Amino acid sequence: MNSPQLTDGLFAAGQRVDAPAARPRPALAFMAVLTLLLLAAGDLPGTRLFTSLEGYLPVHTTLEFASIAVAAMVFALTWNLRDSATPRLVLLGSGFLCVALIDFGHALSYAGMPALITPNHPEKAIAFWLAARLVAAVTIALVAFLPTRPTWPTRRLAVIGTTLALAISALVFWGIIVHEASLPRTFDPATGLTPLKVNLEYVCVVLFALAAIRLWSRSRQGGDGNLVWLAMAAWTQGLAELFFTLYADVADIHNLLGHVYKALAYWMIYRAVFISGVRDPGDTASALATRLHSIIDATRVGTWEWRADDGSMQINARWAQMFGYPVGALLPMTGARWLDMVHPDDREATRRTVRAHMDGVSAAFRAECRVRHEAGHWVWILAVGSVTTRAEDGSARVMSGVNVDISEIKAHEQRIAEQQRRLNDILTGTNVGTWEWNIPTGAVEFNERWAQMLGYTLDELAPLSIATWQRLAHPDDLARSQQAIEHHFAGRAPYYECEVRLRHKLGHWIWVLDRGKVASRTTQGEPLLMSGTHQDISARKAMEAELQEHRMHLEALVERRTADLADAREASQAKSRFLANMSHEIRTPLNTIIGLCYTLGLSRLDTDQRQQLDTVQSASRHLLALLNDILDVSKIEAGQLALDPRRFDLDALLGEVRKLMAPAASTKGLRFEIDAPAPPVGALIGDDDRLSQMLLNLVNNAIKFTEHGQVRVR
Secondary structure, three states, X not given: OOOOEEOOOOEOOOOEEOOOOOOHHHHHHHHHXXXXXXHHHHOOOOOEOOOXXXXXXXXXXXXXXXXXXXXXHHHHHHHHOOOOEOHHHHHHHHHHHHHHHHHHHHHHHOOOOOOEOEOOOHHHHHHXXXXXXXXXXXXXXXXXXXXXXXXXXXXXXXXXXXHHXXXXXXXXXXXXXXXXXXXXXXXXXXXXXXXXXXXHHHHHHHHHHHHHHHHHHHXXXXXXXXXXXXXXXXXHHHHHHHHOOOOOOOOEXXXXXXXXXXXXXXXXXXHHHHHXXXXXXXXXXXXXXXXXXXHHHHHOOEEEEEEOOOOEEEEOHHHHHOOOOOHHHHOOEEHHHHHHHEOHHHHHHHHHHHHHHHOOOOOOEEEEEXXXXXXXXXXXXXXXXXXXXXXXXXXXXXXXXXXXXXXXXXXXXXXXXXXXXXXXXXXXXXXXXXXXXEOOOOEEEEOHHHHHHOOOOHHHHOOXXXXXXXXXXXXXXXXXXXXXXXXXXXXXXXXXXXXXXXXXXXXXXXXXXXXXXXXXXXXXXXXXXXXXXXXXXXXXXXXXXXXXXXXXHHHHHHHHHHHHHHHHHHHHHHHHHHHHHHHHHHHHHHHHHHHHHHHXXXXXXXXXXXXXXXXXXXXXXXXXXXXXXXXXXXXXXXXXXXXXXXXXXXXXXHHHHHHHHHHHHHHOOOEEEEOOOOOOOOOEEEOXXXXXXXXXXXXXXXXXXXXXXXXXXX
């Protein structure tokens, strides 16, 4: 589709035309043909085509009245189009009203017509003719040379122009009819045209030629083909005037061709006005309407027009389809019915918005509201409109607009709001501050929690920038933070993360975990926006410091305990060596005692002596066992103790225990009993020495801690 051009033509500045009304090349060719015809006719003798003036009169009258009718239509068109026309078009219409009236006087003054107040004759008709031609030439010249976009009010200018046209016409009629005798001569029946008449025609020719050239130039500059028609009309009028310098008789061929050229020129003017004022705007309006319908269909908006006088509404099919209805089901539609379809919670606000625009409070009507769908659910719409027609008192008469289904947008907004609420809850719950950094400009945005961590409000920190953060950060942490940011910018780290200290308003330092990520980059990969969080980790840092202190304390304790353990092991080893030496030194005399008791037992002893000797032997053997146990303790500490399992007699072992422990029990006044069944000899296998030692220790402890009663082994 061709791009529309801004016209510099006959109608309001900025009017769009889709194509020129006349093409330059055919127009040039047509004007060339007319010019060649003039040149050819100039060589023709002044042949009289009609035998009498009465024979030429019908042709002359027809051509004149045709020209008058066209001139009158030019005025009628410009008068009706005065609101959209430029001052040049208004001037053209007013001028041709004057031309039509004066041409009417010329037609009525022609010889053979009934007398126009005074007798008709060629001089009178030529006077009207010259007056009309001069008015036409001046009018077209003014149209051609007026400024492109004057700011005169065209409606008032049309009234003034019409008044002047009527006044000039009346003045011409008065001067020619009343003062005919005072007018200079323009025609001599014997010699033809006078020099005055010819020179006046040449003046008109010059004016028409200059106007034609100027109009042609403007049409080429502005691309308005209607000016081409005016240029052709001016040129043709000039050619017509040249014909009227050639005729010798008012009924010859030159006079006839001059009238034909003039009628053709008037038709061209009418065509220019009609095309620029009626057909082109109509075509443009039709094209705009088609485009508007295409846009409405493509955007799927509902259109409406509401009349304030009766409340009726005109709606399109899409308007009804938004709410699940065929358009016929909603007709007749009224403003009140539409408001009834609006959600009760939105109805009053919508009504106030409409009223505010109708009263001129707002420039346009705009409302978001819910409307009930035929299926029962609510449809979110955006209703936009404005008053298109107002009464003379300023009250709204007609209001037009569109409805747009924004249900999906509202659902999306609701999802975003829910996500924002959840994010805010998370941020509030995690007690973190947020930041967003415009990297090229250095501007930053913090949330209130970010400032609260440092004891500030956002207003106290304003104006906010990256310099705000740098001013609060600990100098020793800035280099680490910058290095981490550069690694992230370069893509060597997926995120930025750094633990830094920031100065609190009270002067102390708090630890924060600073995390973030680049949210957008340029097409060259340079970072644009970065966002992240601040988390207060001062408590964690204090705990880490305390844990470090405890760890160091524990390490010191372990070192001391390790040293003590080494000392204990050394002492234990010394003890073991001492016990081994002592048991060895004691075992030697004890073995001697046992040997002597054995030798003594071979001699003759009485019963008491034998019993006492047996006791000495048992005690010696028990003492030897104790010495062996001391050695066993050393073995236990060295992890080298081993049992010596063998068959033994349990009854004999228990008898030894009774014999050794009975005296101690008797001394404390305790009864001592051993109540155990005696298994067959050799039925048990074990380390009888260890078992004997264990029983002796148990019985000894029992006797030691029992004050009265008995000690029984079962």
